[in-house]
Amino acid sequence: MERNKLFRDLRTSLIIAAWFSFLLFPLLVMKVSVTGGAALVRFRWERLPGIAVAAFALSFAWRRALEWNEARGDKPSGAGPIAALTARARSALAVKPIRLSVTLVLLAVVAVYPFALGMYHTNIMITALIYVILALGLNIVVGLGGLLNLGYAAFFAVGAYTYGLLWKYAGPAFVAAGVDPGWLFWIALPTAGVLAAVFGALLSLPVLRLRGDYLAIITLAFGEIVRMVLQNSGAVTGGATGISLIPRPWFFGLRLPPRQAATYIYYIAVALVALTVFVVRRIEDSRVGRALEAMREDEIACEAMGVDLVRNKLVTFSLGAFWAGIAGVLLAAQTTYINPDSFTLWESITVLMAVVIGGTGSIPGAIGGALLLKLLPEYFRPLAQYRMLIYGIAMILVIIFKPDGLFPRNRKKYTFEGAPSVDGQEARR
Amino acid sequence: MDFFLKLFLSGTAKGSIYALIALGYTMVYGIVQLINFAHGEVYMIGGFTALIIGGLLFSSGMAVPLVLLLSILAAVVFSAAFGFTIEKLAYKPLRNKPRLSALISAIGISMILQNVVLLAQTEKYLSFPSYLPELEFLRPVREYLNSTQFIILVTTAAIMVILTLTIKFTRMGKAMRATAQDKHMAQLVGVDINGVISLTFIIGSALAAVGGVLICSYMGQINYYIGFVAGIKAFVAAVLGGIGSIPGAVLGSFILGWTESLGTGYLSSDYEDAYAFVILILILILKPDGILGKNQKQKV
Numbered sequence: 001m002e003r004n005k006l007f008r009d010l011r012t013s014l015i016i017a018a019w020f021s022f023l024l025f026p027l028l029v030m031k032v033s034v035t036g037g038a039a040l041v042r043f044r045w046e047r048l049p050g051i052a053v054a055a056f057a058l059s060f061a062w063r064r065a066l067e068w069n070e071a072r073g074d075k076p077s078g079a080g081p082i083a084a085l086t087a088r089a090r091s092a093l094a095v096k097p098i099r100l101s102v103t104l105v106l107l108a109v110v111a112v113y114p115f116a117l118g119m120y121h122t123n124i125m126i127t128a129l130i131y132v133i134l135a136l137g138l139n140i141v142v143g144l145g146g147l148l149n150l151g152y153a154a155f156f157a158v159g160a161y162t163y164g165l166l167w168k169y170a171g172p173a174f175v176a177a178g179v180d181p182g183w184l185f186w187i188a189l190p191t192a193g194v195l196a197a198v199f200g201a202l203l204s205l206p207v208l209r210l211r212g213d214y215l216a217i218i219t220l221a222f223g224e225i226v227r228m229v230l231q232n233s234g235a236v237t238g239g240a241t242g243i244s245l246i247p248r249p250w251f252f253g254l255r256l257p258p259r260q261a262a263t264y265i266y267y268i269a270v271a272l273v274a275l276t277v278f279v280v281r282r283i284e285d286s287r288v289g290r291a292l293e294a295m296r297e298d299e300i301a302c303e304a305m306g307v308d309l310v311r312n313k314l315v316t317f318s319l320g321a322f323w324a325g326i327a328g329v330l331l332a333a334q335t336t337y338i339n340p341d342s343f344t345l346w347e348s349i350t351v352l353m354a355v356v357i358g359g360t361g362s363i364p365g366a367i368g369g370a371l372l373l374k375l376l377p378e379y380f381r382p383l384a385q386y387r388m389l390i391y392g393i394a395m396i397l398v399i400i401f402k403p404d405g406l407f408p409r410n411r412k413k414y415t416f417e418g419a420p421s422v423d424g425q426e427a428r429r
Numbered sequence: 430m431d432f433f434l435k436l437f438l439s440g441t442a443k444g445s446i447y448a449l450i451a452l453g454y455t456m457v458y459g460i461v462q463l464i465n466f467a468h469g470e471v472y473m474i475g476g477f478t479a480l481i482i483g484g485l486l487f488s489s490g491m492a493v494p495l496v497l498l499l500s501i502l503a504a505v506v507f508s509a510a511f512g513f514t515i516e517k518l519a520y521k522p523l524r525n526k527p528r529l530s531a532l533i534s535a536i537g538i539s540m541i542l543q544n545v546v547l548l549a550q551t552e553k554y555l556s557f558p559s560y561l562p563e564l565e566f567l568r569p570v571r572e573y574l575n576s577t578q579f580i581i582l583v584t585t586a587a588i589m590v591i592l593t594l595t596i597k598f599t600r601m602g603k604a605m606r607a608t609a610q611d612k613h614m615a616q617l618v619g620v621d622i623n624g625v626i627s628l629t630f631i632i633g634s635a636l637a638a639v640g641g642v643l644i645c646s647y648m649g650q651i652n653y654y655i656g657f658v659a660g661i662k663a664f665v666a667a668v669l670g671g672i673g674s675i676p677g678a679v680l681g682s683f684i685l686g687w688t689e690s691l692g693t694g695y696l697s698s699d700y701e702d703a704y705a706f707v708i709l710i711l712i713l714i715l716k717p718d719g720i721l722g723k724n725q726k727q728k729v
Contacts, residue, residue, distance in 0.1 A: 026478050039558055041481055148533075206710060209714075217464065388540050399537070400522045
């Protein structure tokens with residue numbers, strides 16, 4: 001039986017290899033170049049065997065994986081080596097001294113990171129941390145609220161442009177008055193958060209009646225409109241050239257050299273990540289958080305239970321947008337230069353991928369996903385051009401085979417143990 | 430008036446191309462309730478296939494009409510094959526999962542296809558040689574309607590009629606309508622729903638391929654990224670007309686084409702792509718079911 005199955009899989013894979021060799025032939029084997037209005041085609045036959053072999057191997061693995069996936073059924077992913085490992089890690093962390101020492105080591109690593117590794121790595125880490133904040137924010141919307149937001153980069157842009165425009169219009173006055181323009185960062189940080197949250201609420205107004213995929217598309221439209229407005233209102237925002245020479249954050253009036261400035265921004269980023277994690281963690285278990293989760297699971301049932309869906313969606317979008325605004329200010333401060341190209345749809349999608357790959361609704365997932373997505377391409381330079389390709393494949397694999405993501409959320413379970421006995425004795429916990 | 434007429438006709442041509450892509454969206458949505466994000470990419474692949482096969486045949490000295498015919502055929506075949514494969518790989522395993530999963534998977538497919546073309550072909554814009562004939566009888570009105578636009582219009586109209594008839598009167602069309610209404614019931618009365626879904630993707634992709642060849646001949650250039658914007662706009666058109674409705678998709682496409690043309694002509698050309706999005710937002714606020722769409726009640 002098992003052998004027959006294997007044989008069948010091998011045969012199917014052979015057919016699939018032939019199919020893919022045909023399917024990908026014009027795109028991968030032939031290469032077109034146009035000179036003087038005529039298209040010239042060059043053949044790259046050497047690629048054909050590679051395609052066939054790869055298709056065969058992948059198809060075989062794919063079929064096996066699908067079978068495994070179906071055999072697993074709807075059972076929670078409780079088995080398997082990775083799950084066992086995380087379970088063991090969890091139980092180890094429950095022991096106080098172990099948890100304390102792990103936390104201390106982690107803190108120490110985070111603290112000495114910029115000194116141990118230098119400016120180049122620090123800057124990469126800052127970018128990654130900005131994405132961590134973005135992913136945590138989007139996680140509120142997608143993970144908790146279950147609202148797919150494809151225009152998240154718009155709020156990121158609102159944040160960055162808040163700082164950029166503050167600098168552009170209020171900066172000269174600050175300099176003239178003899179005040180360090182670095183103060184603007186600290187003014188921009190809360191302002192941008194609030195502004196982005198307001199934008200989030202505004203966006204949520206038209207979409208209150210929509211659900212699922214319509215919502216995704218309308219947020220996408222919103223994101224693109226914001227980008228186009230930034231791009232086309234050159235008089236105010238600098239158009240496609242953007243805003244440059246944005247000052248770094250104030251640090252006791254000192255003009256830090258680039259290296260120290262990077263270290264400084266790194267610590268700010270770490271602090272903001274910590275703040276985000278703390279707040280999101282608090283939201284998760286709060287009344288609002290539980291209402292959001294109820295909305296994600298079933299809007300109609302949720303409404304029937306008396307949860308105000310309108311308010312809920314408003315809160316979700318605002319909360320998510322707030323963190324994007326904060327991350328935007330950080331981006332402007334780090335790169336000292338912003339233009340609309342940093343806020344395309346692909347930016348939104350990258351953040352979404354971080355959330356999905358990491359684990360929708362899970363805080364460690366959002367952090368892990370963002371770090372993975374931003375750090376891997378930096379350290380595997382040869383693979384950088386295949387980045388989006390690999391992300392796309394990874395996203396599909398995760399959504400099919402591991403919908404909980406790589407770092408799934410440990411959902412709170414309430415178990416009922418023992419019924420109250422007849423004589424009114426308290427139930428055992 | 431003259432200016433208006435010109436804009437109106439170019440909007441009509443644009444609209445008929447959107448219609449070819451929007452039909453695929455609407456058919457797929459009608460049957461599996463999925464926004465096939467990768468549909469725009471299939472259209473782009475159709476364009477590229479036509480460019481490659483057309484170039485190969487043309488340089489081998491084949492007659493132009495034959496080159497045109499065969500390159501369109503190749504585009505249709507390969508796009509349909511892509512549509513079929515995409516459904517099997519990325520959507521079928523997710524059919525009983527939450528709807529957002531399939532949407533995310535679709536975004537993934539879209540990224541993969543874009544990047545495959547980007548890496549295997551080129552990131553630059555390539556000029557697209559048009560093999561479409563120059564129609565003599567249009568010479569006097571060329572200012573208003575050139576032959577490419579005319580061919581696009583006629584092709585779209587023909588395809589639309591054929592498609593409507595197929596869906597209304599053939600056995601296959603009946604199976605499709607049954608699947609769209611209720612998958613389980615359709616299965617119970619003996620409809621092969623997997624086959625119907627595959628077929629829907631194949632037809633939709635084939636139409637997108639025709640659209641790809643036509644619009645690339647019209648614009649005169651192609652790039653790995655063209656599918657994205659066109660896909661979104663066609664989606665807007667489908668939603669505007671009422672997603673799931675075939676005449677709706679065509680109507681929506683024309684409205685979108687006219688709006689864009691007139692908008693760029695009279696308002697500002699900087700926001701050419703924004704008009705579609707503004708329309709989308711307005712329609713979703715005012716009448717989420719679209720112009721010809723049926724009001725869908727939420728079932729518990």
